[in-house]
Amino acid sequence: MVVLGAIAVIAVIAGMAFVGGDTLDRAAAERGVEQVLTGSYGIKDVDNVTCPADQKVEKDESFTCELTVDGEPQQVTVTFTDDSGTYEVSRPTSK
Secondary structure, three states: OHHHHHHHHHHHHHOOOEEEOOEEOHHHHHHHHHHHHHHHOOOOOEEEEEOOOOOEOOOOOEEEEEEEEOOEEEEEEEEEOOOOOOEEEOOOEEO
16 A cells, blocks of 8 residues: 555656656656655655666666665665656665
8 A cells, every 4th residue: 555655646746757758857756755755654854865867767667766764874766667757666775
């Protein structure tokens, strides 16, 4: 159920998350990751979300974003669920 909530949140954001063509907007992705972690997963004190630039939007492709939770370095995996930019975010894991 939590993953479905994460996908729903990102589906709204992802509609405007393209820089050009089929490349994800890095800043929008970073904001989206933070929103999923705080809103859907209920994780507090999420900071410094950094995702790689120029991620091609393609179903089943994934990338890793780095962040801190309560000051501790963590990472999440972001995976596209379709070719339209909808993606899901994993729970954070230690780096």
